[in-house]
Amino acid sequence: MSDYLGPKPTKRCSQCHESKNLDEYTRKTASLDGLQDQCRECRVKSNALRGNHNQIESIAEQVAGGRLKYRELSSVDRDAVRATAARMYELGVDVPTAARAQATELRGFVYIITNPAFPDWVKIGRAFDPESRLKGYQTGSPHRDYKLEYAVYFKDCVFAEREIHARLKPAYPRSGEWFRINASIASMFIDQLRETI
Numbered sequence: 425m426s427d428y429l430g431p432k433p434t435k436r437c438s439q440c441h442e443s444k445n446l447d448e449y450t451r452k453t454a455s456l457d458g459l460q461d462q463c464r465e466c467r468v469k470s471n472a473l474r475g476n477h478n479q480i481e482s483i484a485e486q487v488a489g490g491r492l493k494y495r496e497l498s499s500v501d502r503d504a505v506r507a508t509a510a511r512m513y514e515l516g517v518d519v520p521t522a523a524r525a526q527a528t529e530l531r532g533f534v535y536i537i538t539n540p541a542f543p544d545w546v547k548i549g550r551a552f553d554p555e556s557r558l559k560g561y562q563t564g565s566p567h568r569d570y571k572l573e574y575a576v577y578f579k580d581c582v583f584a585e586r587e588i589h590a591r592l593k594p595a596y597p598r599s600g601e602w603f604r605i606n607a608s609i610a611s612m613f614i615d616q617l618r619e620t621i
């Protein structure tokens with residue numbers, strides 16, 4: 425065998441389309457040549473992606489309040505919840521965390537919402553899912569012109585919201601959850617807090 429000097433047999437990967445040595449493929453007894461169609465590297469990548477996808481779907485189900493509720497959403501709402509879940513996943517939120525957050529309401533986002541009817545004012549609140557909170561406001565507004573400007577995830581958004589309100593209070597006029605402050609300055613306060621806790 426070691427005397428064989430001809431070209432090494434290769435196989436073209438169905439994913440990356442590179443011709444690679446046979447030892448770069450894992451076995452698959454059921455296939456004609458006994459090997460997987462995708463090279464080892466591509467299989468590792470796609471398995472990892474599938475893993476992410478499943479994680480995001482699970483978080484999305486938690487955000488929606490359960491698998492059934494998630495399935496019952498319109499496709500537009502489901503996309504919105506999935507987008508929130510994907511952001512949460514990027515922020516390192518796992519499924520148990522999402523489930524706990526739903527139960528305790530501690531973990532979640534501090535968000536900034538604006539409305540052109542109240543120029544110079546921003547609403548700073550907290551929610552496990554700022555986008556569905558935003559939807560709630562829109563329902564009560566004939567113009568549906570509330571805008572989610574910013575949202576930052578905190579392990580304890582109850583504390584974070586209280587702290588932001590306390591920091592703004594001495595310097596900015598307040599009315600309930602509304603502050604007379606520029607949205608980008610308000611977002612700097614949130615970022616600052618995020619860095620220190």
Ligand SMILES: [Zn+2]
Pocket residue numbers: 437438439440441442462463464465466
């Ligand atoms: Zn490949």
